[in-house]
Amino acid sequence: MRLKVIFGIFASLLVLILGLLIYQMASSGSVLFYVTEVLVLFAFILLWLFYRKVIKPLQIIGNGMELLREQDFSSRLSSVGQHEADKVVNVFNRMMDQLKNERLRLREQNHFLDLLINASPMGVVILSLDEELTQINPMAARFMGVLPEEVIGKKLTEVDSVLSVELSKIPRQGTVTVRLNDSSIYKCTHSSFIDRGFHHPFFLIEVLTDEVIKAEKKAYEKVIRMIAHEVNNTTAGITSTLDTLEQAFSTQEDSAELTEVLRVCIDRCFSMSHFITRFADVVKIPDPSFSPTDLNEILTSCVRFMQGMCNERNIQILSKFEKMPLLMVDGALFEQVLLNIIKNAAESIGQEGVITITTSGNGDIEIADNGKGISKEVEDKLFSPFFSTKPNGQGIGLILIREILTRHGCTFSLRTYHDGITRFRIHFSQ
Structure with a gap:
């Protein structure tokens, strides 16, 4: 039963008893009647002081507890004119101000993090404790080739994406470079953050395709140019010498077998030159004419x-x-x-x-x-x-x-x- 109700019952019983007492004294007509009236007035004053000093402060503090339970940090308690109770009210109001500012700061911080994650050039995938997708930013959705609304609530192995399958294989706190079947290359990191005392897993996906392909291309272009230069120069000299020998032996008798061997060598040199030219063609792909x-x-x-x-x-x-x-x-x-x-x-x-x-x-x-x-x-x-x-x-x-x-x-x-x-x-x- 609430304290205010108990006080009301107590005050009503006290008033009733004092009323009966005054009624009896009035019939006797003695001086006790006037003494009883003074006692009744004094009792009312004490009740009022008790309510003001004890009941009302406790009621206000109880209202504050209700505000905390409902997480209403915008309301404040008013002073009651009682020194000790007002000290509690002031502490409570300062605490509410701090809670409100902290909640506002956290909301602004979370909003900033959401904007940062959505605008990040890196893919971000956040999982629940049950390893189900709870958040995926646009870049990660693009890397995985999926729509965010279609994969939220699914496990990585249930998503129809080669990259999601590769992510599910990465151990906690591990970093792996993944090369997919579309020539894309990603650096994937599996980590976790603490929220409400629990470790929530998440993945960071960094695209390395352009950097790796440029490095590969620069390396094999240099190798191909060097090999093509050496092979073509060498085969050109060998082919010229073999042609001269073939012509010289073709006019002599009993040299058909040797001439055939020379022709095979010449053809092989041409094949070698054609072979290396195909590699050089990869380097010399012209810019598209759209x-x-x-x-x-x-x-x-x-x-x-x-x-x-x-x-x-x-x-x-x-x-x-x-x-x-x-x-x-x-x-x-x-x-x-x-x-x-x-x-x-x-x-x-x-x-x-x-x-x-x-x-x-x-x-x-x-x-x-x-x-x-x-x-x-x-x-x-x-x-x-x-x-x-x-x-x-x-x-x-x-x-x-x-x-x-x-x-x-x-x-x-x-x-x-x-x-x-x-x-x-x-x-x-x-």
Whole structure:
């Protein structure tokens, strides 16, 4: 029962008793009647003082506790005119001011952190204690290729993204460099922060693609130029000498076998020169000359060109073209890209299979095949310089594709999906 109610009951009983006492004294008519009236007046004064000094301060303090319980930091307690109680009221009001300022500071700080996270060039992914996504900033969503509202509440392994799967494998307090199947390279850090006494995990994702690709390109350009210079100069001298010897021995009798050996050596020198020239061509890719282009027409031309090779291998090419807008591309360079992708798909199939080429109205291109697929170990190295899974491969086809698509501002990926189909996807951001 509240203290104010108890005081009210007590005061009512006291008034009732004093009233009865006055009534009895009045009937006697003695001097005790006047003494009783004085005592009653004195009792009322004491009740009023008791209420003012004890009950009212306690009631105000109780109201303050209610404000704290409801977290209403904007209200204040008023003074009651009692020194000790007013000291409590002043301390309470100062505490409320501090709590209000602290809450305001925390809100401003959290707002600033939210703005900082959303504007950060690094990807930020925050998980709950159950390892479910609670926050993902726009850059992380872009890196993962997802929409934030679609992945909130899911675990990393449940998100349809290669990067999210790689993040789930990073140990706590670990930092790993991840290379994806779209040639993207990320530095990923798994750490945690303390909130309300619990460690909440989060990931920082820093893109390293441009820096690594520039460093790789600078390194292999220098190596290719040096090798091409030395090989071409050497083969030119050897070829000239071999030509002279062939001409000299061709007029002599019984030199047919030697002449044939010299011809084989000359052909081998030409093959070596052609081999190193292909590497040099990667370095000498011209800058794109952009013009409005219908990619459906280029794809149709590529299908016609590759049809003969595919027919020999019993490979069927299916085309599903939607009407596409004219895109600003270099037609010649982009045709080279598409031919290389279709050729790789055919070589992956080997014999008897299907290549499906699909375009969409927003300019996306997908070239899919039902070949042997790409393993996880190979997938991470696909766009590395000079890496090839073919016995006689030079590892420059995908580098050529990467360079041209990057110069066109395209995003792309090469991956074998759960259905066993390998898909090369190209997306135009323009």
